[in-house]
Amino acid sequence: MMMEKPNRHxxxxxxxxxxxxxxxxxSYGDEIVLNNLxxxxxxxxxxxxxxxxxTGKTTLFRILLGLEQPxxxxxxxxxxxxxxxxxxxxxxxxxxxxxxxLRFVTGRQYTNETLTNMLRTLLxxxxxxxxxxxxxxxxxxxxxxxxxxxxxxxxxxxxxxxTGLDVDTKLNVIQLIKERTxxxxxxxxxxxxxxxxxxxxxIIHLSK
Amino acid sequence: xxKLSGWSKKATIILFWLIIWQAFSAFxxxxxxxxxxxxxxxxxxxxxxxxxxxxxxxxxxxxxxxGFFLAFFAGLITGALAYWKPLIDEFLAPPIHFMKSIxxxxxVILALIWTGSENLSVFISFLVVYPMIHVNTLAxxxxxxxKLLEMARVFQVPIWRRAMSIYxxxxxxxxxxxxxxxxxxxxxxxxxxxxxxxxxxSIGEGLYMSKIYLSTAELFAWTLVIILVSVAFEKVFLLxxxxxxxxxxxxxxxxxxx
Numbered sequence: 403m404m405m406e407k408p409n410r411h412x413x414x415x416x417x418x419x420x421x422x423x424x425x426x427x428x429s430y431g432d433e434i435v436l437n438n439l440x441x442x443x444x445x446x447x448x449x450x451x452x453x454x455x456x457t458g459k460t461t462l463f464r465i466l467l468g469l470e471q472p473x474x475x476x477x478x479x480x481x482x483x484x485x486x487x488x489x490x491x492x493x494x495x496x497x498x499x500x501x502x503x504l505r506f507v508t509g510r511q512y513t514n515e516t517l518t519n520m521l522r523t524l525l526x527x528x529x530x531x532x533x534x535x536x537x538x539x540x541x542x543x544x545x546x547x548x549x550x551x552x553x554x555x556x557x558x559x560x561x562x563x564x565t566g567l568d569v570d571t572k573l574n575v576i577q578l579i580k581e582r583t584x585x586x587x588x589x590x591x592x593x594x595x596x597x598x599x600x601x602x603x604x605i606i607h608l609s610k
Numbered sequence: 611x612x613k614l615s616g617w618s619k620k621a622t623i624i625l626f627w628l629i630i631w632q633a634f635s636a637f638x639x640x641x642x643x644x645x646x647x648x649x650x651x652x653x654x655x656x657x658x659x660x661x662x663x664x665x666x667x668x669x670x671x672x673x674x675x676x677g678f679f680l681a682f683f684a685g686l687i688t689g690a691l692a693y694w695k696p697l698i699d700e701f702l703a704p705p706i707h708f709m710k711s712i713x714x715x716x717x718v719i720l721a722l723i724w725t726g727s728e729n730l731s732v733f734i735s736f737l738v739v740y741p742m743i744h745v746n747t748l749a750x751x752x753x754x755x756x757k758l759l760e761m762a763r764v765f766q767v768p769i770w771r772r773a774m775s776i777y778x779x780x781x782x783x784x785x786x787x788x789x790x791x792x793x794x795x796x797x798x799x800x801x802x803x804x805x806x807x808x809x810x811x812s813i814g815e816g817l818y819m820s821k822i823y824l825s826t827a828e829l830f831a832w833t834l835v836i837i838l839v840s841v842a843f844e845k846v847f848l849l850x851x852x853x854x855x856x857x858x859x860x861x862x863x864x865x866x867x868x
Contacts, residue, residue, distance in 0.1 A: 467760075467764050468763070468764070469760055469763070469764070484766070485764055485765075486764070486765065487761075487764050487765075489757070489760075489761065491757060493757050493758055493760075493761040495758065495775055495776065495779070495858060496860050497779055497857065497858035497859050497860040498775065498857070498858050502775075502858075506762075506765075506767060506771060506775055507765040507767060509768075509771075533857075533860070535860050553765050
């Protein structure tokens with residue numbers, strides 16, 4: 403367990419705090435993507451964003467990840483969090499093995515043995531020696547999810563993490579996600595209410 | 611007729627042209643205008659046993675490769691700087707463009723005035739190779755997948771690990787293709803510079819002497835040597851470059867890299 407850094411920015415938030423999003427706005431040209439979005443997220447809970455396409459879900463994620471700037475609004479409790487993510491695309495290093503992809507984000511935090519054992523729970527044995535570009539779509543997705551779970555983080559964002567996974571592997575993955583995010587704030591998006599239930603996630607609806 | 615493939619096909623084609631070459635030289639019957647492959651090999655066999663020959667190869671090879679290596683590392687550094695700060699790119703653009711467009715011969719004369727003939731080929735191979743490496747380093751870095759860079763940023767991956775796992779991989783195909791052109795060009799212009807400057811004990815001097823004595827066979831022999839040396843250097847260098855790129859480079863079935 404990592405020690406939580408004390409929060410110096412907002413006295414109203416307790417230590418080891420959650421996330422408060424206030425009146426967030428973002429537009430691209432004339433198109434308003436986020437309009438006065440306010441959310442309150444607790445530190446150790448799982449939230450499922452149910453949002454039809456075009457409701458600014460990916461934009462919200464990108465702002466939280468620090469990849470976009472909002473036009474206005476405030477986010478409290480973000481600056482002291484270490485983030486991790488499953489992007490809409492897998493974004494793996496295609497020429498490297500799954501182990502090397504994990505190593506890329508974890509550094510020396512785990513032994514090779516630990517990482518390989520983690521991979522074994524999600525990937526077939528013969529995939530372990532192969533570069534990721536030889537993987538099937540589902541195998542890449544599982545590697546990307548595992549990478550997000552193992553990277554040192556306080557908050558994990560997952561943008562439709564279960565796309566391309568069949569039912570059995572999805573249940574497997576959900577089990578692993580629940581185990582590894584107990585102490586973390588997990589914010590994910592999906593189109594499927596069932597996924598949210600399986601994760602015992604609080605559902606947030608975003609609408610236009 | 612049975613279809614030939616691979617090596618046997620290549621060998622047959624080469625043999626065909628060698629026969630044409632030999633036939634031409636037999637037809638012309640003038641050892642100043644044209645010599646055949648056999649006379650070339652004879653001239654080479656005479657050269658090979660002399661100590662000056664190996665000395666000349668070493669003299670030219672060492673200088674041209676030195677210029678080449680200096681250009682390679684300088685190009686990598688300034689290419690990376692230009693990628694890092696677009697202002698540096700704009701600042702470097704005029705001299706790079708200048709180097710690319712000035713005829714090699716003008717540089718040779720200038721270098722003769724500045725440095726004398728001995729280290730002429732270091733300077734010339736540097737000037738020819740450097741802009742290519744710079745331009746391709748910049749292009750390779752700019753071809754890096756922005757999505758991977760965002761990923762690395764989110765996970766706060768240290769810059770050194772990003773360089774080794776992301777930038778190095780996207781740089782490789784650009785550098786490899788630049789090398790293939792630059793190596794040949796570097797050797798050819800390095801030797802051309804030596805023919806103009808005639809440094810003592812160089813391959814260029816050998817070529818110059820064969821001009822003085824109208825010894826076409828020797829000219830051909832030297833030419834063959836230059837080709838062999840530059841091809842060998844190219845193969846070795848590309849192999850080293852491939853090793854340096856690491857295993858992250860994706861090579862497709864058609865041999866192309868990503």
